[in-house]
Each structure stands twice: as structure tokens, then as C-alpha cells.
Amino acid sequence: MKKTFILGLFASALFFSCSSDDEETPLVADFTATVSGESPNAEIIIVNNSTGASAYEWSFSEGADISSSEEQVPTVKVDKAGDLTISLIAINGSNEEKTTKTVSVSGNTAITTFNDVEFGLNAGDATYGRLFSLETGEIYKDSEISSDNGSKINLAFGSMANTMYFFESPTDEDYNVPGAIATKVTNYEETPSITVEEFDAMTNDGKLSGLTIEETNDSFGNGSIPNTVLFETSTGRKGVIKTKAVNSDRLLVDIKVQKY
Known part of the structure; x- marks a missing residue:
């Protein structure tokens, strides 16, 4: 009688032990x-x-x-x-x-916007800078460029006799930017790929993503302000600059560029 009872307890314990192991939930990532x-x-x-x-x-x-x-x-x-x-x-x-x-x-990619950026017309200007970084969102004077920030500069600005203006790559030797990386710029189009009105309405990169941007080595004058300037960074980010106003010291612009 006792042997039968003990054997029954052993069998019950074994059953519950096996059942507990079988019911453990497996670890699955899904x-x-x-x-x-x-x-x-x-x-x-x-x-x-x-x-x-x-x-x-x-x-x-x-x-x-x-x-x-x-x-x-x-x-x-x-x-x-x-x-x-x-x-x-x-x-x-x-x-x-x-x-x-x-x-x-699906859809389009976000853009980053920089408003009221002031580019100086004259080299070495103590008030206005000529060099802009899309990474930091800052404009730099010539005296502020160093080996620490040189590789972050994407756009350089120059002028001829304060009547003709141009954006160009900071790799140009005139700017003396250490570690500079190349940017392609189209300063003027007779028929703009992106008009001023289209620039103002842009909330994504739909207008930018399909553009082919060429380095044109040209310029624009007072009579073509406001207008738009196209650029493409070395990493393939495309952007557009809206020129807004100019005086004897600086050019005022807004910039929109692909976020990625």
C-alpha cells in the first residue's frame, strides 16, 4: 500500500515537472x-x-x-x-x-531651412562672413576659419566690384579653407529650375530630388535679385539659395537643403 502511494506521488511530481518545462514560453523576437x-x-x-x-x-x-x-x-x-x-x-x-x-x-524627404543669412561682399570683412556651414548652420568670417571647422564649410561667397556676385565651392584657393570639401554651384539660370515663388512654398525636397546640378562658374548681378541659386554638396545633398536683398556690405539670403 505504501509503495503504491509513494510511486503515485513520484509519477505525479514527474508529470507536473515535465508539464512545467513543456509550457515555458520560447524567446522569439518578432x-x-x-x-x-x-x-x-x-x-x-x-x-x-x-x-x-x-x-x-x-x-x-x-x-x-x-x-x-x-x-x-x-x-x-x-x-x-x-x-x-x-x-x-x-x-x-x-x-x-x-x-x-x-x-x-513613399513621399519626399524633409528639408532644412536657414533664414536671413548675411554673406559679406568683401574679403576679410570684420562684420560679415563669406563662408557657410550646413552642418552648424553658421556663417563664418575669414578670420574664424581653422583646421577644426574647415571641413564643415559647404558654401563660399564672392563678389566682383560689388556688382556681380557668385557662390562657389570653398575649395577655391581664394578662401584658404583647410580641409575644404567640394560643392557644385549653378549661380544663374535664364529659366530658373526653382522660382522664388516655388522656393517659398517648398516644405520637402520634391523640387530638388530630380535636379541635375552642374558647376557653371557664372555669376548674377543686382538686376537678378531676388532669384535662386542651386548647389549640391559632396555628399549629394541638393539645395537652393534664394537671394533677397543686397547693399554695399552684404547679400541677404534664405537657404533650403535636403536634410539627408
Whole structure:
């Protein structure tokens, strides 16, 4: 009788032990991602289908408004058209599982705008600078250029007798920019690819992305202000400058350029 009872207890314990092991939830990293809307105002709707995880690590490629998140279901907005890569690591203790997926975002890419930038007409001017950085959003005087900031300069400005004006690459020897990188500039078009009115209405890079920008080595005069000047950086970012007003000391402009 006692042997039968003990054997029954052993069998029951073994059953429950095996059942508990079988019912452990496996660690799986999985999610679905769908795109709502178009760039630069797109949103990624994420559903986290992971199992067995106690923590999550997300990463997002360029264009997302966040680069990483530890939330179970992050909220992500995207302002860049094209492919967006999303990676998820599901974590349980020392165990990790990773999955990566790519979604395609339609529309256009965001632009960055710089308003009321003042370019000096004269070399060595102590008040106005001739060199502009899209990275910092700052204009620099000739005396402020150094090996620390030279490689950040994208646009240089010059004038001839204060009547003809031109933007050009800071690699030109006239500007003495250490580590300068090349920029292509089209200073004047008889029929502008982007008019002043179109510039003012631009909220994304729809007008810029399809342009072919050539280095023309030309200039523009007082009579063609306001007008637009096209440029392309060494990294392929395209932009447009709207010239607004000029006096004996400086040229006043706005600048719009692709964010990526």
C-alpha cells in the first residue's frame, strides 16, 4: 500500500515537472511594421509579436525621429523617403533573439531651412562672413576659419566690384579653407529650375530630388535679385539659395537643403 502511494506521488511530481518545462514560453523576437502616410510626415505602426521577453531593444535607421528605444511598442515618425530598417532584440535574462525588417516609405524627404543669412561682399570683412556651414548652420568670417571647422564649410561667397556676385565651392584657393570639401554651384539660370515663388512654398525636397546640378562658374548681378541659386554638396545633398536683398556690405539670403 505504501509503495503504491509513494510511486503515485513520484509519477505525479514527474508529470507536473515535465508539464512545467513543456509550457515555458520560447524567446522569439518578432514584430510587424506598417507605414501610415507619406514622408516627411509618415508614421510607422509597430505591433510587437515577440514571446518570452522581459525587455526590448529597438534600433532605427536614418530618417526616423528616434534612433533607438527600449519601449515594448515605440512610436516612430519618419521624414525620409525610401527604405527604413528596423531591428528588434528581445531579451530574457542573458538570452537574446534578434530580428530585422525593412519597410518602404513613399513621399519626399524633409528639408532644412536657414533664414536671413548675411554673406559679406568683401574679403576679410570684420562684420560679415563669406563662408557657410550646413552642418552648424553658421556663417563664418575669414578670420574664424581653422583646421577644426574647415571641413564643415559647404558654401563660399564672392563678389566682383560689388556688382556681380557668385557662390562657389570653398575649395577655391581664394578662401584658404583647410580641409575644404567640394560643392557644385549653378549661380544663374535664364529659366530658373526653382522660382522664388516655388522656393517659398517648398516644405520637402520634391523640387530638388530630380535636379541635375552642374558647376557653371557664372555669376548674377543686382538686376537678378531676388532669384535662386542651386548647389549640391559632396555628399549629394541638393539645395537652393534664394537671394533677397543686397547693399554695399552684404547679400541677404534664405537657404533650403535636403536634410539627408
